[in-house]
Amino acid sequence: MTINTYLTFNGDCEAAFKFYENVFGKEIDMMSRFSDMPPDENFPVSEEEKNRIMHVSMPISNETILMGSDTGGAWADGFKQGTNFSLSINTESKAEADRMFEGLSEGGQATMPMADTFWGSYFGMLTDKFGISWMVSYDDPNRQK
Numbered sequence: 001m002t003i004n005t006y007l008t009f010n011g012d013c014e015a016a017f018k019f020y021e022n023v024f025g026k027e028i029d030m031m032s033r034f035s036d037m038p039p040d041e042n043f044p045v046s047e048e049e050k051n052r053i054m055h056v057s058m059p060i061s062n063e064t065i066l067m068g069s070d071t072g073g074a075w076a077d078g079f080k081q082g083t084n085f086s087l088s089i090n091t092e093s094k095a096e097a098d099r100m101f102e103g104l105s106e107g108g109q110a111t112m113p114m115a116d117t118f119w120g121s122y123f124g125m126l127t128d129k130f131g132i133s134w135m136v137s138y139d140d141p142n143r144q145k
Contacts, residue, residue, distance in 0.1 A: 086133035
């Protein structure tokens with residue numbers, strides 16, 4: 001299992017990660033925009049939000065990946081600069097992902113239940129009873145993408 005930091009921005013994620021590239025001397029290895037998402041009536045994306053960053057990742061060491069995204073729409077409610085991070089857990093199995101999600105969400109609030117996603121992960125998000133945001137995922141190495 002690995003745990004990485006996931007940063008959330010309100011429109012300046014790309015600028016922040018370009019800055020972090022210079023600071024850490026590392027390269028962004030993946031950046032996708034909300035326009036790359038398949039249409040979803042449950043998660044509409046406005047024209048102005050389509051160029052925002054849906055996900056970016058940048059390895060900063062052999063064990064650590066700095067990840068991030070822009071927020072938008074309903075997800076922007078309650079956004080507060082400086083508390084805009086989650087801890088991201090990548091598990092070794094689907095069962096472990098479910099166990100971690102269930103344990104961490106006890107007394108807290110699931111904001112996105114565990115489910116298979118269009119990007120190929122089994123993924124969910126929650127806020128624990130202490131107000132810490134978590135992302136839990138499992139990437140099945142045998143799953144077709």
